[in-house]
Amino acid sequence: MLKFKNKKSFRQIYLIMILVVSCLLILSIYSDSQDKEADNSTTQNNNAPTTTNENGQPKYSLSKASSPWVIVNKKRPLPQNYVPELVNPNVPRTGSPTSENMMLSPVASSKLEELFKQASKDGINIRFASGYRSASTQAGLYNSYVTNNGQTNADKFSARPGHSEHQTGLAADIVSQTNYCYLEQCWAETKESQWLADNAHKFGFAVRYLQDKQNITGYDYEPWHLRYFGVQLATELYKSKLTAEEYFNLPPAPNYN
Ligand SMILES: [Zn+2]
Structure with a gap:
């Protein structure tokens, strides 16, 4: 056991020890907070939007008719009797609100309303021309x-x-209020079409039939045909400039089987 000459030197050593312990404590708290910051930045990166689940599969089914990501094309039909839940979007439209083709699935409908609100704020005058279409x-x-x-x-x-995406209730054809180039490719030159091409993804819609992709989608360019996929996938498609078939590595569908 240590023997101290007097009480004073004991007190000095005691104080030094307290000082050292305090310093160590402060250091450990500081390095802990640094670690946490590093952790946060990795978590943020890991949480970056991804379209796949932990097994590397698409987050939502590409085959199930009611899936927001269902891919319908000439090689991927829907069940003929499939009818989604349908509601009327409250947006300027070309037809009577009671007609079948003025309806959309609830999620596509509410996002289309948001899209129209923003379009109107931006001085873009558009109308909803066609939504749900039954197989018959x-x-x-x-x-x-x-x-x-x-x-x-x-x-x-x-x-x-x-084989029509319109049967999903997730597809909407959009036209200018003036009906200029109504459902024709020349509509692509209008400011309305360009606004949609630049902004539709923010509301979860993608221009589904892109230019020069007929050999993949099976259809000519349709700048008016929007398909609801949800903001995440629509944004991925917008950024990558890929068709849904290309994005998910699905076989091209230029023709029927
Ligand atoms: Zn269409």
Whole structure:
């Protein structure tokens, strides 16, 4: 056991020890907070939006008709009798609110309302021209296009029944209030179309049939056709300039099987 000459030197050593312990304590708290900061930055990176789950699979089904990410094309039909839940978006529209094609699935409807509000704030005057289409309505449309244009041509711009994205209730065709270039490719030159191309993803919509991607999507360029995927995927598609088929490495669908 240590022996101290007097009480004074004991007190000095005692004080030095307290000082050293305090210094160590302060140092350890400081390095702890540094670690936490580093942790936070890694967590933030790990939390960056990703479209895959922990197994590397898409977060939502690409096949289930009611999935927000369902991919419908000439090789991926919907069940003919599939009918989504439908509501009326409260936006300027071309048709009667009671008509079938003025309806959308609830999530697409509320996001379309948000999109229209922002468009209006930005001085963009657009109207909702077509939403849900049942397989039987699509059959009527497609058959009339075949009669008037021939099947080869009809297949370039109209889906066969069970193959239309409009049957999901997640697709919306948008036109100018003036009806200029109504559902025609020349609409791409309008400020309304350009606003949609630049902003639709912020509300979860993607321009689904991109220019020069007919060999993948199966359809000519349709600057008016928006598809609701949710903000995350729509933003990924917008940034990558990829079609949904390319993004998910799905086989191209230029033709029917
Ligand atoms: Zn469409």
